[in-house]
Amino acid sequence: xxxxxxxxxxxxxxxxxxxxxxxxxxxxxxxxxxxxxxxxxxxxxxxxxxxxxxxxxxxxxxxxxxxxxxxxxxxxxxxxxxxxxxxxxxxxxxxxxxxxxxxxxxxxxxxxx
Amino acid sequence: xxxxxxxxxxxxxxxxxxxxxxxxxxxxxxxxxxxxxxxxxxxxxxxxxxxxxxxxxxxxxxxxxxxxxxxxxxxxxxxxxxxxxxxxxxxxxxxxxxxxxxxxxxxxxxxxxxx
Numbered sequence: 001x002x003x004x005x006x007x008x009x010x011x012x013x014x015x016x017x018x019x020x021x022x023x024x025x026x027x028x029x030x031x032x033x034x035x036x037x038x039x040x041x042x043x044x045x046x047x048x049x050x051x052x053x054x055x056x057x058x059x060x061x062x063x064x065x066x067x068x069x070x071x072x073x074x075x076x077x078x079x080x081x082x083x084x085x086x087x088x089x090x091x092x093x094x095x096x097x098x099x100x101x102x103x104x105x106x107x108x109x110x111x112x113x
Numbered sequence: 114x115x116x117x118x119x120x121x122x123x124x125x126x127x128x129x130x131x132x133x134x135x136x137x138x139x140x141x142x143x144x145x146x147x148x149x150x151x152x153x154x155x156x157x158x159x160x161x162x163x164x165x166x167x168x169x170x171x172x173x174x175x176x177x178x179x180x181x182x183x184x185x186x187x188x189x190x191x192x193x194x195x196x197x198x199x200x201x202x203x204x205x206x207x208x209x210x211x212x213x214x215x216x217x218x219x220x221x222x223x224x225x226x227x228x
Contacts, residue, residue: 004156035218040122041220042218042219042220043157043203043218044218045215045216090156092156098164100145100207100214100216101147101162102157102216104149104156104157106154106156107154
């Protein structure tokens, strides 16, 4: 049981390049989330999904797109990376129901130059 | 709009000393409250949570937190800190939003432990 995994762990992009971050969970969780973490800002929600084939915007969705084609995977895309997207990205998942506990992946550190 | 405030950006304690990390929230109804810990280079891990009932909740690693409705607070405590407790601590509040229960995180408190 790997929990929540994220690929890649580190990435450096040039401004304007695109990339996709992959989040995978093996706990059969319905809900999945993408956050970014910046110094002094805590975690800010980018997008989330309440089930396969559904996505919704969070607090800071601009410049990002997501897809949830399979229940276990949640992809975060940057179509045209900007230096302001330099951050650590965390994926989280949780089961539907009253627990509300989120399980987090180890993070992806992205630098855009 | 709801918010979560962690007033202390950094806290330094000596190993063996007691610890209290503060968390205040603004929300119109009784929220669900969480404390998470983030060790360096890691994702977040749940320490404890409060939904209802007894206002003093016990968590993992010897942590506890007390919900005080009158003060809109959910402070995290530990009677004796260990060097391995050095980490970033986040308070979070869950609010209902179309049924998806979106969490809001505080900005975090960095705990430094001196030997």
